[in-house]
Structures are given as C-alpha cells and as structure tokens.
Amino acid sequence: MSEGLQAILLANRATLLRFVAARGAGDDAEDVLQELWIKVSAAPSGPIANPLSYLFRAAENLMRDRHRASRQSILRDTAWDETNSPALPGVSDTPTGERVLIARAELARIEAALAAIGDRARSVFRLHRIEGLAQRDIATRMGVSLSTVEADMRKAYRAVAQAREKPE
Amino acid sequence: MTDRGDIREAAINWVMAQADPAFADWDGFLAWLEADPAHASAYDAVLAAADAAEPALRVVPASEPAPAKPPIWRRQAVGGALAAGLVAVIGFGYFNLRPAPVVFETGPGEHRTIALDTATIALNGDTRLVVDRHDPHHATLDRGEALFDVKHDEAHPFAVKVGDDEVQDVGTRFDVTHDHTGTRVAVAEGMVVYNPKAEAVRLGPGQTLDAARSAAELRVATAATSDIGSWREDRLSYRQAPLSVVAADLSRGLGLPIGVDDRIAEKPFTGVIAYGGDKAQFLGRLGPLLDVGVKQDQGRVTLTRRP
Numbered sequence: 001m002s003e004g005l006q007a008i009l010l011a012n013r014a015t016l017l018r019f020v021a022a023r024g025a026g027d028d029a030e031d032v033l034q035e036l037w038i039k040v041s042a043a044p045s046g047p048i049a050n051p052l053s054y055l056f057r058a059a060e061n062l063m064r065d066r067h068r069a070s071r072q073s074i075l076r077d078t079a080w081d082e083t084n085s086p087a088l089p090g091v092s093d094t095p096t097g098e099r100v101l102i103a104r105a106e107l108a109r110i111e112a113a114l115a116a117i118g119d120r121a122r123s124v125f126r127l128h129r130i131e132g133l134a135q136r137d138i139a140t141r142m143g144v145s146l147s148t149v150e151a152d153m154r155k156a157y158r159a160v161a162q163a164r165e166k167p168e
Numbered sequence: 169m170t171d172r173g174d175i176r177e178a179a180i181n182w183v184m185a186q187a188d189p190a191f192a193d194w195d196g197f198l199a200w201l202e203a204d205p206a207h208a209s210a211y212d213a214v215l216a217a218a219d220a221a222e223p224a225l226r227v228v229p230a231s232e233p234a235p236a237k238p239p240i241w242r243r244q245a246v247g248g249a250l251a252a253g254l255v256a257v258i259g260f261g262y263f264n265l266r267p268a269p270v271v272f273e274t275g276p277g278e279h280r281t282i283a284l285d286t287a288t289i290a291l292n293g294d295t296r297l298v299v300d301r302h303d304p305h306h307a308t309l310d311r312g313e314a315l316f317d318v319k320h321d322e323a324h325p326f327a328v329k330v331g332d333d334e335v336q337d338v339g340t341r342f343d344v345t346h347d348h349t350g351t352r353v354a355v356a357e358g359m360v361v362y363n364p365k366a367e368a369v370r371l372g373p374g375q376t377l378d379a380a381r382s383a384a385e386l387r388v389a390t391a392a393t394s395d396i397g398s399w400r401e402d403r404l405s406y407r408q409a410p411l412s413v414v415a416a417d418l419s420r421g422l423g424l425p426i427g428v429d430d431r432i433a434e435k436p437f438t439g440v441i442a443y444g445g446d447k448a449q450f451l452g453r454l455g456p457l458l459d460v461g462v463k464q465d466q467g468r469v470t471l472t473r474r475p
Contacts, residue, residue, distance in 0.1 A: 019194070022201035024208050056194035060186065067212050068219060110217070111224045126225040128187070129218060131400075132281065135187070150184070157180040157214055164217040 005040045008051045016059055023063040032062055106164060113163035117155050124149050125156035172210075179210040183218070201278055226279055242409040269298045274312070277423020279400060286299045287318040287326055292399050293420040313345040313420060315397040318358075333379065334363045342371075343397050350380040362386070380410075382434075395440075402444035408436040411458065422447060427470045432460060 009016065013033065034060055048054050057088040114122050120142070125142065127133045139149045182200065185191050201208050274280050277293045286304040291297060295312025303385050306328040318326040318337050328335045330346045338360020345351065353362060354376040362369040362377050364377075369386060371377055378387040395405035404417050412433040415426045421443055437458055451469060455462040461472040 015198070018202070019198050021200060022208060024212065050192055053192045053194060057191075064215060067215070071216055071219075106220060107224060110221050114221065114224055122225075125221075129222060129283075130225050130279070153184060154177075154180055157183065157218065158176065160217040160221040161176055161180070161214045164220055165213065 005048070005055065006037070008168060009040055009055055012055065016055060020059055020063060023060070024067065027062065027068075032059070032066070035062055056150060085098065093162055109137055109163040109166070110160050113159040114156070117152075117159045119154050120144070121146075121152035124152040175204075175206055175210045176214065176281045179207065179214045182211060183214050205314070205354050223278075250417065269300055272297045272299070276419070277421065286321070286324075287316050289317070290315040290397065290400055293423050295420070311346055313343065313347075313399065313417070315341070315343045315400065317341045320358075333363050334365070341397070345417070347420075348381070349410075349412045349416050350378065352379070352413070353377045354391055354396045356393045358405050402442060404441045404443070406437050406439060406441075408438055410434045411437055411460065411471060414441070414458065418443060422450075425468055427468065429470060429472045432471065432473055435460075 015037070017029055017033055020036075021029040025032045036055070039058055039062070040055070114125070117125075123142065124138055127138045128135070133141065135146060135149045135153065139146045142149070178200065182197055185193070186197075194405060197316055201211070272280065272282055272289075272291060273292045273296045279293065280291045282289050282297075282302050284299060287307075289297065289307065292313035292315075296310040297312075297314055298308040298310060301307050303328070304325045305321075305326050306329065307314075307326075314328075315339070316326070316328065318340055325336050326342055327337075330344055330351050333351060335342070335344055335353055337360040338356065340360060341356040342358070342360050343352075343354045343356070353360065353371060355371045355373055357373055359372050359373075362371060362379075367386060369377060369388065371388070371474075374390050374393045376389050376391045378389065380387070389407065392405065392409060395403075398405055399417065399421055402421060404414070404421070406414060410433060412428050414437050415428045418424075418441070419426045424447065439457070441457065451462060451464065454471075455458075455474075459474060460470065461475045463470045465470050
C-alpha cells in the first residue's frame with residue numbers, strides 16, 4: 001500500500017510542493033516533501049479511501065508540527081509550553097524570566113477571552129481541543145444542536161485568536 | 169468588519185473544516201492560501217492561538233456537566249493523519265531515524281495526550297513516559313499514570329514496561345500507574361497480560377491488578393470499566409483502595425503533594441472523588457469525604473487520623 005501512496009505522491013509532487021510552500025515551508029519545501037516521502041514509506045499498509053487527501057493531510061500535519069516547533073524555539077519551554085518534540089533528558093526546562101512574563105501575559109489574555117465567551121462555548125472548545133471530540137459528539141454530549149456547537153466553536157477560535165494577537 | 173477580520177473568519181472556517189477526518193477540499197484550501205500570503209499567516213495564527221489556549225482549557229470549571237460516560241476517543245480515520253492535529257501527532261517516520269528515546273513528561277496537574285501510530289496515550293500529571301522511535305510497539309512508564317488506547321495488532325502486541333514489570337496487550341484500552349506505592353493496572357476493554365514471561369496474569373475488562381510495594385503478592389480485583397481512566401475528567405473512583413493510593417492519585421491530579429500519616433495509609437476507601445474546580449474548597453471537603461483529618465502546612469497537605 002505504501003508503494004501505491006508513493007506513486008500517488010510522485011504523480012502529485014508539484015501540487016504538494018505548492019501546498020507546503022503556500023503553508024509557509026519557504027526554502028524548506030523540498031525537505032518537507034522528503035519528510036513526507038519518508039513518512040509515507042513507513043506508513044502502515046491498509047486500504048486508504050482517498051490517497052491524495054491522505055497525502056495532503058499528512059503534509060498539513062507536518063507543516064503544523066514545523067510551525068509549532070518554530071514557535072517553541074522562539075518561546076522555548078515557557079510555562080504553558082505544550083511540546084510535541086522530544087524532551088532532552090538532563091536539559092533544564094527552566095524558562096528565562098522574560099519569556100515567562102511574556103508567556104504569562106499571553107496566557108492571561110487567553111484565559112480572560114475564554115472566560116468572556118461563556119461557559120457553554122468554553123466547554124465546547126475544551127471538548128474539541130482537549131478531549132478531541134468531533135462536533136457531532138460534542139452536540140450529543142452537551143445536548144445542544146450541531147449548529148450551536150459550530151457557532152460556539154467559531155466564537156472560541158475567534159476569541160483566542162484575537163487575544164493572542166492583541167498585546168494589551 | 170475589517171478585511172483582517174474577514175481573513176480571520178475564513179481561516180477559522182478552514183481550521184474547523186479540517187477537523188473533519190473526511191475533509192477533502194484540499195484544492196480549495198490551496199487556492200485560498202495562494203490567493204494572498206496573509207491567508208496563510210492568519211491560518212497559522214488561529215492554530216497557534218488554539219495551541220496556546222490549551223493550558224487554560226485544561227482547567228475544568230466546576231459548572232461543566234460531568235459526561236454520562238467516558239469519552240470514546242475518535243480513532244484516526246487513516247494512518248497517521250489524525251483529525252486536525254487535536255493532539256500532537258507523532259509519526260515515527262516524521263523524525264530522522266536517529267537512535268534516541270522520545271521522552272514525554274507532564275508537570276503536576278497537567279494532562280497531555282500523545283498519538284502514536286500504534287496507540288493513543290493520555291498522560292496524567294507528574295508522569296514520564298518514554299517511547300522508542302524505532303519500535304512503536306513499546307513504551308516505558310517511568311513514573312505516574314497513563315491510559316493506553318491500543319490499536320488491535322495480533323502480530324505486534326503493544327508492551328508497556330513499568331519498572332521491572334511488563335504489561336502486554338493485544339488491542340485494548342488500559343490504565344497503568346507507577347508511583348511510590350507500587351504499580352496498578354486497570355483494563356477497560358480487551359485483554360492484557362501482566363508480566364507475560366513471569367506471572368503471566370491475564371486481565372480482562374473491568375479487572376484491575378495491584379502490585380503494591382508493601383505486599384508480596386499481586387492482588388486482582390474488579391472495577392467499573394467506565395471508571396477506568398476517569399482521571400481525565402478529574403474524577404477518581406475507588407473500591408476498598410488504601411488511602412496511600414488515593415493520596416498518590418490526588419497528588420498527580422491536583423498537582424499538589426499529598427502525604428498520608430503511616431497509621432492510616434492502609435485504611436480502605438470506597439467512593440468517587442471529583443476534584444475539578446477550586447483547590448482550596450476541595451481540600452476543605454476532603455476530610456469529611458475520606459473520613460480523615462487534613463493538615464495543611466506550607467503548601468504540604470497531609471492526611472491524618474480524624475481529630
């Protein structure tokens with residue numbers, strides 16, 4: 001199966017390259033495709049309904065990891081750091097004072113923004129982001145309609161994005 | 169609404185659409201990204217903000233209704249392509265093949281979920297788990313507690329090393345705790361084998377195994393399967409558990425060291441403890457709940473005999 005994926009990757013190489021470039025890979029676009037190739041080669045065999053969509057998804061995940069890693073190298077090991085990179089044994093995690101202050105201020109803004117959107121929207125967002133529930137499952141769990149969940153989720157994304165952007 | 173606001177709304181729409189594992193409009197997404205470099209920045213800003221909000225979201229407000237049953241984790245639709253990066257996706261092919269262990273560590277009170285190709289693992293607070301990049305079928309729990317949701321693979325059972333012991337499973341969900349009181353295993357679904365090369369104790373759904381440091385023999389008991397892993401909901405459930413175990417679990421969950429007076433360490437507790445919400449209030453209620461005294465001294469909490 002992974003051979004099949006590799007063939008599809010080769011056939012769509014140009015498009016995928018454009019995709020990772022547009023997602024901000026810059027000069028590293030070729031490297032990202034190389035990573036994608038390695039990942040696809042190591043992928044477990046099994047039927048994949050839409051192989052091209054699978055490749056895009058894998059590329060998107062790679063780009064998310066890269067962006068997350070670069071954010072972490074800027075604000076490394078701050079208090080709220082949710083790292084997905086390997087921790088280095090024996091290396092101190094202690095953040096520098098200034099970084100902690102910036103991190104705390106941002107987290108405080110985000111906390112305030114989450115408090116402002118109301119308990120239900122905050123719960124919806126938590127169930128989605130932390131528990132990993134799909135919108136439909138959140139609707140069932142909370143006994144509200146799917147459109148309510150969608151609206152709450154949009155509200156929450158908007159609130160945290162605004163809070164992170166505005167430094168006051 | 170400003171242009172900037174419009175772009176952000178569009179970015180949020182794309183982020184939300186991609187949370188659906190069936191999302192397939194990659195051409196549309198690519199076209200949107202290529203239309204204006206500001207689009208990609210806005211999209212990344214939304215993802216970054218959602219990531220940054222995680223610690224704030226992990227604090228569960230007391231007003232949130234308890235779920236009727238523990239959440240069923242959404243399995244990945246395809247291979248390593250997890251829906252929308254809800255949790256950190258660690259594909260073993262993502263990294264250079266350097267021989268190095270990957271260490272996942274949580275601080276006290278912190279929860280984290282990691283997704284391997286072979287299993288999804290939820291880490292409780294104050295927990296250290298090591299996975300081998302080259303062998304996704306092994307994990308080592310150095311300390312703390314983790315809930316494993318393992319994909320069924322008869323040919324390659326998933327094994328968790330805990331101290332000198334091993335827990336081996338073939339497609340299931342189970343919880344492993346390793347702390348100063350000993351090692352505990354609880355199975356929610358499927359079957360695991362404890363120390364397959366030694367005692368080889370088989371545990372089925374609803375069975376728990378307690379390898380207490382203070383005891384020479386292993387103790388097998390039962391638990392409600394819906395209670396296994398309920399620490400992710402800030403809820404703990406016990407049947408005749410020694411207070412030393414309760415205190416160790418609470419320390420991890422609350423992120424606060426809770427000791428027990430030796431004289432009551434073995435006192436059994438049966439009941440459910442929900443510890444979300446305000447810590448001070450919770451500690452105020454803890455004494456009557458456990459039928460013990462609660463002594464607080466410079467941030468250290470000790471359970472004592474009832475005054």
